[in-house]
Amino acid sequence: MSAGASGVALERSLEALDVLAAERGLHLERDVPVGPLTTLRVGGPADRLLTPRTREELLAALSLARDAGVLPFVLGNGSDVVVADAGIRGLVIRNRARAIAIDPASERSRLQVDSGTPMALLVRRVASEALAGLAFGISIPGSLGGAVWANAGAHGGEMRDVLQEVEVWDPATGAAGWLAGAACGLAYRESRFKHSAEVILAARLALRPGDTELIGAEIAAHQEQRRATQPLADQNAGSVFRNPPGDHAGRLIEAAGGKGMRHGSASVSPLHANFIVADRGGSAADVRQLGDRLRAIVAERFGVELDYEIDFVGDWAASGPAGGRM
Numbered sequence: 001m002s003a004g005a006s007g008v009a010l011e012r013s014l015e016a017l018d019v020l021a022a023e024r025g026l027h028l029e030r031d032v033p034v035g036p037l038t039t040l041r042v043g044g045p046a047d048r049l050l051t052p053r054t055r056e057e058l059l060a061a062l063s064l065a066r067d068a069g070v071l072p073f074v075l076g077n078g079s080d081v082v083v084a085d086a087g088i089r090g091l092v093i094r095n096r097a098r099a100i101a102i103d104p105a106s107e108r109s110r111l112q113v114d115s116g117t118p119m120a121l122l123v124r125r126v127a128s129e130a131l132a133g134l135a136f137g138i139s140i141p142g143s144l145g146g147a148v149w150a151n152a153g154a155h156g157g158e159m160r161d162v163l164q165e166v167e168v169w170d171p172a173t174g175a176a177g178w179l180a181g182a183a184c185g186l187a188y189r190e191s192r193f194k195h196s197a198e199v200i201l202a203a204r205l206a207l208r209p210g211d212t213e214l215i216g217a218e219i220a221a222h223q224e225q226r227r228a229t230q231p232l233a234d235q236n237a238g239s240v241f242r243n244p245p246g247d248h249a250g251r252l253i254e255a256a257g258g259k260g261m262r263h264g265s266a267s268v269s270p271l272h273a274n275f276i277v278a279d280r281g282g283s284a285a286d287v288r289q290l291g292d293r294l295r296a297i298v299a300e301r302f303g304v305e306l307d308y309e310i311d312f313v314g315d316w317a318a319s320g321p322a323g324g325r326m
């Protein structure tokens with residue numbers, strides 16, 4: 001399809017979204033800056049934005065997109081994305097559905113959690129219920145859905161350890177259903193959701209009975225460790241690259257001379273070489289170009305091809321020479 005033809009198709013989809021949203025009483029915002037909804041705080045606007053706050057509202061948003069013929073982009077806490085400077089075409093669904101249900105009768109304490117629930121909120125809630133096994137999640141500033149998508153992990157724990165089932169919405173059928181955790185393809189920073197348009201609605205987690213004080217101490221120790229080693233006060237999106245087998249991306253970048261390197265408004269954190277920090281008002285293209293430079297110096301020095309862990313999303317084709325993927 002030519003750019004002109006795809007532009008016309010997009011305009012038609014946006015019109016359909018607007019008409020259907022008005023009919024269904026859904027509050028669709030227009031041309032909303034997405035950068036401020038992410039931890040890196042760069043990037044341009046979404047054509048349309050919906051912010052569902054319950055599972056029902058999330059399903060209504062997904063149905064709206066499907067009926068209008070638009071593939072939506074689902075944003076969690078925005079802690080693993082770099083939004084293109086040109087923004088995101090079509091509909092962004094900012095998932096704020098955050099119900100937590102605990103079944104005390106379950107043999108292993110079982111939880112059902114909406115995918116928009118912030119991990120920190122969930123970790124504190126289960127700690128207050130004396131449920132152990134999720135303290136690692138305090139260091140993951142994402143939503144539960146984003147954490148499943150990435151099989152996020154820290155301090156020796158990862159989502160795979162606690163995930164029992166995932167409720168998934170399939171854009172092809174518009175139907176939702178439960179998948180066993182084992183069917184989700186969770187591996188190191190990997191899941192089937194990175195390779196599909198499925199949307200995670202909720203998850204069931206299995207935790208074990210624990211001691212509130214001990215869990216609290218574990219959470220505090222994790223937080224202390226992170227404060228000492230990561231630039232938490234700066235605008236960043238966590239680790240830029242996955243660790244290659246048997247090594248650490250941060251070590252390789254530092255050894256290749258990348259620590260402290262700057263490209264325009266983006267720089268490598270002096271605290272942790274696998275973190276790129278954006279200046280206030282910085283650009284996504286600078287982040288991408290600095291990331292690509294780091295990949296190049298590590299490949300040249302060590303022959304190791306680093307893979308991005310952060311997700312470049314939106315209209316990178318219209319964002320200038322940095323390139324990227326949609």
Ligand SMILES: Cc1cc2nc3c(=O)[nH]c(=O)nc-3n(C[C@H](O)[C@H](O)[C@H](O)COP(=O)(O)OP(=O)(O)OC[C@H]3O[C@@H](n4cnc5c(N)ncnc54)[C@H](O)[C@@H]3O)c2cc1C
Pocket residue numbers: 039073074075076077078079080081095115116139140141142143144145146147148149150151152153154193198199200201230232236237238239311313
């Ligand atoms: C300071 C800092 C520290 C971090 N530390 C860690 C760490 O220790 N370990 C770690 O693993 N990660 C870490 N991260 C990265 C990030 O927090 C995790 O990857 C997190 O799981 C992303 O969740 P999110 O809700 O922010 O996802 P977003 O950034 O909002 O989205 C990321 C991707 O997930 C998709 N997605 C989000 N929700 C859904 C859903 N419901 N259904 C389908 N797809 C969805 C989005 O479409 C997007 O492609 C860190 C980030 C920061 C900023």
